[in-house]
Amino acid sequence: xNEPPTGRARFMDxxxxxEGGTPRSSLRTPPQETIGRVRFxxxxxxxxxxxxxxxxxxxxxxxxxxxxxxxxxxxxxxxxTELDGRAEADFDSIDxxxxxxGLDLAAAGEAMALDDIAxxxxxxxxxxxxxxxxxxxxxxxxxxxxRVLALLAPAELTMAMTKLRARRTPSNQAxxxxxxxxxxxxxxxxxxxxxxxxxxxxxxxxVLADAPSNAVACLIGATVASPGVLIQCSVEEAxxxxxxxxxxxxxxxxxxxxxxxxxxxDGDDTPWSKAFLASAYASRGMKMRVSSGAGAEVLMAGxxxxxxLYLESRCVALARAIGAQGVQNGGIDxxxxxxxxxxxxxxxxxxxxxxxxRGLESCSGNDALMSESDMRRTSRTLPIVxxxxxxxxxxxxxxxxxxxxxxxxxxxxxxxxxxLAMQRDWGIDGGLRTVSPARLAELRREAxxxxxxxxRYLGLADFTHVDxxxxxxGSKDLGEVDTLxxxxxxxxxxxxxxxxxxxxxxxxxxxxxxYAERSLAFVxxxxxxxxxxxxxxxxxxxxxxxxxxxxxxxxxPGTGYAPAPARQAEIDAIRQVRGxxxxxxxxxxxxxxxxxxxxxxxxPLGPAGPGTDPRDVVIGVSPALALDVWECLSGQPVRxxxxxxxxxxxxxxxxxRVVRFPATVDLGQIGxxxxxLSGSGIGIGLQGKGTALIHRRDLAPLAxxxxxxxxxxxxxxxxxxxxxxxxxxxxxxxxxxxRNPYSDEAIEARYHTTVIALMELERARxxxxxxxxxxxxxxxx
Amino acid sequence: xxxxxxxxxxxxxxxxSGxxxSGxPVAEITLEAVRAGEVGLADLRMHPDxxxxxxxxxxxxxxxxxxxxxxxxxxxxxxxxxxxxxIYEALRPGRSSAAGLTALAASLDARGLPRCAxxxxxxxxxxxxxxxxxx
Numbered sequence: 075x076n077e078p079p080t081g082r083a084r085f086m087d088x089x090x091x092x093e094g095g096t097p098r099s100s101l102r103t104p105p106q107e108t109i110g111r112v113r114f115x116x117x118x119x120x121x122x123x124x125x126x127x128x129x130x131x132x133x134x135x136x137x138x139x140x141x142x143x144x145x146x147x148x149x150x151x152x153x154x155t156e157l158d159g160r161a162e163a164d165f166d167s168i169d170x171x172x173x174x175x176g177l178d179l180a181a182a183g184e185a186m187a188l189d190d191i192a193x194x195x196x197x198x199x200x201x202x203x204x205x206x207x208x209x210x211x212x213x214x215x216x217x218x219x220x221r222v223l224a225l226l227a228p229a230e231l232t233m234a235m236t237k238l239r240a241r242r243t244p245s246n247q248a249x250x251x252x253x254x255x256x257x258x259x260x261x262x263x264x265x266x267x268x269x270x271x272x273x274x275x276x277x278x279x280x281v282l283a284d285a286p287s288n289a290v291a292c293l294i295g296a297t298v299a300s301p302g303v304l305i306q307c308s309v310e311e312a313x314x315x316x317x318x319x320x321x322x323x324x325x326x327x328x329x330x331x332x333x334x335x336x337x338x339x340d341g342d343d344t345p346w347s348k349a350f351l352a353s354a355y356a357s358r359g360m361k362m363r364v365s366s367g368a369g370a371e372v373l374m375a376g377x378x379x380x381x382x383l384y385l386e387s388r389c390v391a392l393a394r395a396i397g398a399q400g401v402q403n404g405g406i407d408x409x410x411x412x413x414x415x416x417x418x419x420x421x422x423x424x425x426x427x428x429x430x431x432r433g434l435e436s437c438s439g440n441d442a443l444m445s446e447s448d449m450r451r452t453s454r455t456l457p458i459v460x461x462x463x464x465x466x467x468x469x470x471x472x473x474x475x476x477x478x479x480x481x482x483x484x485x486x487x488x489x490x491x492x493x494l495a496m497q498r499d500w501g502i503d504g505g506l507r508t509v510s511p512a513r514l515a516e517l518r519r520e521a522x523x524x525x526x527x528x529x530r531y532l533g534l535a536d537f538t539h540v541d542x543x544x545x546x547x548g549s550k551d552l553g554e555v556d557t558l559x560x561x562x563x564x565x566x567x568x569x570x571x572x573x574x575x576x577x578x579x580x581x582x583x584x585x586x587x588x589y590a591e592r593s594l595a596f597v598x599x600x601x602x603x604x605x606x607x608x609x610x611x612x613x614x615x616x617x618x619x620x621x622x623x624x625x626x627x628x629x630x631p632g633t634g635y636a637p638a639p640a641r642q643a644e645i646d647a648i649r650q651v652r653g654x655x656x657x658x659x660x661x662x663x664x665x666x667x668x669x670x671x672x673x674x675x676x677x678p679l680g681p682a683g684p685g686t687d688p689r690d691v692v693i694g695v696s697p698a699l700a701l702d703v704w705e706c707l708s709g710q711p712v713r714x715x716x717x718x719x720x721x722x723x724x725x726x727x728x729x730x731r732v733v734r735f736p737a738t739v740d741l742g743q744i745g746x747x748x749x750x751l752s753g754s755g756i757g758i759g760l761q762g763k764g765t766a767l768i769h770r771r772d773l774a775p776l777a778x779x780x781x782x783x784x785x786x787x788x789x790x791x792x793x794x795x796x797x798x799x800x801x802x803x804x805x806x807x808x809x810x811x812x813r814n815p816y817s818d819e820a821i822e823a824r825y826h827t828t829v830i831a832l833m834e835l836e837r838a839r840x841x842x843x844x845x846x847x848x849x850x851x852x853x854x855x
Numbered sequence: 856x857x858x859x860x861x862x863x864x865x866x867x868x869x870x871x872s873g874x875x876x877s878g879x880p881v882a883e884i885t886l887e888a889v890r891a892g893e894v895g896l897a898d899l900r901m902h903p904d905x906x907x908x909x910x911x912x913x914x915x916x917x918x919x920x921x922x923x924x925x926x927x928x929x930x931x932x933x934x935x936x937x938x939x940x941x942i943y944e945a946l947r948p949g950r951s952s953a954a955g956l957t958a959l960a961a962s963l964d965a966r967g968l969p970r971c972a973x974x975x976x977x978x979x980x981x982x983x984x985x986x987x988x989x990x
Contacts, residue, residue: 167982176920344947349927354940356925357939359901397923399921579889594884601875601899608913608918624864
């Protein structure tokens with residue numbers, strides 16, 4: 075992560091006319107003059123976000139700032155002597171490193187001679203091989219690449235990402251942290267993240283000294299749920315490297331790069347120190363990516379009048395030059411800065427595509443909450459989910475927002491079901507999968523228990539809150555926690571120099587030989603070094619998937635990554651899916667309960683005949699009602715609904731019969747047939763789902779007297795009113811008009827699947843031409 | 856579509872014939888060995904030959920910079936952790952004079968780390984020009 079945002083500069087209404095115009099924004103109008111419609115708009119959450127007036131001087135510009143240099147590259151005797159308008163003698167340290175190490179001079183002449191638009195088209199064109207784009211991009215300067223990417227429209231960025239991503243199979247990374255550094259909760263949450271399919275888990279600490287404990291807890295938790303999950307503990311570089319050296323963590327990504335020399339130096343590094351650090355990580359067998367992204371320089375008042383995309387282009391060129399296998403970018407901590415300016419989200423995505431074009435792994439941001447608006451934060455992330463990235467998130471907040479010690483991510487624990495639904499909606503692989511509630515409970519408990527056992531065995535701490543941690547939705551559910559014990563455990567791990575081997579041995583001794591073996595297999599797999607290649611992850615069989623072993627082969631429709639049938643089934647089978655048989659079983663349970671309370675409830679008595687009493691009103695019910703359908707969409711039992719209607723009829727002095735019409739599912743027909751059978755000429759139609767109407771024998775089928783159409787919202791009082799009004803129609807009195815209840819719920823989203831299943835139950839009971847059947851009123855009198 | 860457009864996935868190198876830095880064959884890092892107390896920190900560390908092999912793979916896949924990084928890493932396997940951190944510290948801004956970096960480069964070169972030495976020597980020159988060296 076880069077420096078945290080420290081303040082907001084010049085945030086004004088971006089819709090203001092450029093100069094001399096009249097401010098029209100409600101935000102600048104005194105409250106008493108603001109009309110209700112605008113007050114309502116102002117109150118929406120999107121208006122908590124800051125929108126900045128573009129100001130290239132401050133770097134508040136997404137792409138193509140007037141101060142961005144024109145691309146240029148001069149090579150003299152095999153040496154770069156001018157880069158993007160700057161002569162060799164004036165190179166700053168970033169220019170110098172890129173010039174000496176970052177460019178493929180063999181491709182440079184050809185690549186720099188290409189029109190910007192021609193190169194932009196090659197990035198999108200599915201018939202130009204990815205490798206060709208990578209070859210040419212290796213020869214272009216930062217200014218050139220920024221210009222080319224600024225030409226790509228959002229849909230083209232999506233295409234380019236689909237095509238240029240290094241690894242064929244997309245994946246995802248999770249943040250796993252909590253406010254207390256509680257190890258048992260970390261273990262349970264790491265197991266949860268691994269179970270949901272995250273292949274990298276990144277933790278960090280509110281208390282620096284806790285870091286070794288967090289690394290161990292996440293390692294144990296992830297191992298319980300899945301083999302081969304890469305673990306990172308993001309702390310200060312020396313401490314992070316030490317954890318890696320001991321095999322407790324397996325990757326690092328917080329090696330920050332910046333686009334200007336001043337900010338780079340303020341960050342207390344140079345390109346050479348970072349290049350050395352990259353080698354140091356690799357020498358200890360750790361996968362490493364660098365971190366950069368829009369807004370970092372702006373926040374440190376060091377953008378030097380350059381656009382965000384140009385500065386990031388320097389970072390990405392430098393990342394390639396120092397030999398990093400990948401880049402975490404797309405804003406990161408500065409995401410909301412980019413989001414505050416026009417085309418900011420486009421810039422964030424262009425950063426990721428730029429990394430891919432340079433042939434590196436993209437860990438594609440989306441790890442900082444960039445808006446208070448659910449729509450804006452979804453809009454920011456969706457195109458990357460659709461395109462697929464090496465890592466769709468560089469940290470999906472798999473834990474509660476309040477527990478995320480990186481700060482809330484753009485998606486968090488409360489969004490996991492949303493994300494799973496989005497994968498299913500679009501039929502794409504965002505790296506996650508559904509976990510059954512029972513499996514999740516089992517894994518969380520096992521992870522917390524294994525962690526407690528290992529800590530006890532190693533003499534680190536004696537924790538007893540396994541059940542609490544397994545159940546907790548977040549650290550606020552843990553109650554009082556002994557934070558000194560956590561610190562003590564962390565210090566012991568550090569001082570005793572515990573390694574991954576100690577954890578393996580402890581797991582084995584504590585009765586978890588399978589997890590011990592799984593952990594050790596991971597140690598062995600890492601020693602082969604394949605996971606140091608670009609975009610490497612381990613799958614659950616410990617195969618490395620990378621640029622080398624799983625190269626992206628997208629070349630138009632019908633090519634590239636598509637989920638295998640088993641994986642697609644996993645994506646599609648979210649836990650909320652219900653079918654007709656699920657509904658049939660639920661309805662049968664409800665029916666059994668009602669019949670247990672009232673034996674003979676609505677049982678068939680025999681053929682129904684015409685009534686003669688002028689006060690006779692027939693309640694006609696649908697074919698499956700009181701056979702397979704026992705509960706209406708409103709959740710009311712059929713018995714209660716019929717009881718209310720009968721009570722309404724009785725209040726107005728009418729008598730009633732309940733008759734099933736097995737020949738049709740059409741409610742208008744049922745109501746009309748009921749009216750024709752009734753002595754009064756008034757009938758009521760009732761479907762199993764709860765939709766009801768009043769009909770008269772001389773009307774056309776569709777021309778009913780009253781319709782209660784929004785079945786989920788019909789209350790007991792309304793059913794009673796329906797009965798009373800039917801009686802009033804029968805007596806020639808004036809009915810009291812019913813108003814269908816108002817709802818702002820997504821009522822169709824909530825109920826349509828159930829309606830479809832209920833109608834299927836009804837249709838299965840249809841007997842064409844069958845006579846109406848009178849039903850028992852046992853229990854209603 | 857011509858055939859040359861489809862990149863061929865390459866089989867991984869993870870035949871367990873490789874060795875850890877300690878020299879122990881990776882295949883012998885077993886639970887039995889752990890139980891016998893035979894597995895130590897050097898068995899968790901990557902062998903320089905492994906890093907060299909990965910450098911060759913990176914080069915073959917068009918990334919000479921990653922290859923160079925992995926070759927510097929192979930050299931660094933010979934150094935203890937604290938010395939690695941000391942060199943890193945020396946390369947941070949304002950920590951070393953140009954002459955100090957030049958001397959460090961010479962010492963690395965003499966100890967068989969020519970690639971790391973070249974990186975440090977290059978830094979010495981640019982740090983002096985850009986005011987990143989201590990005075």
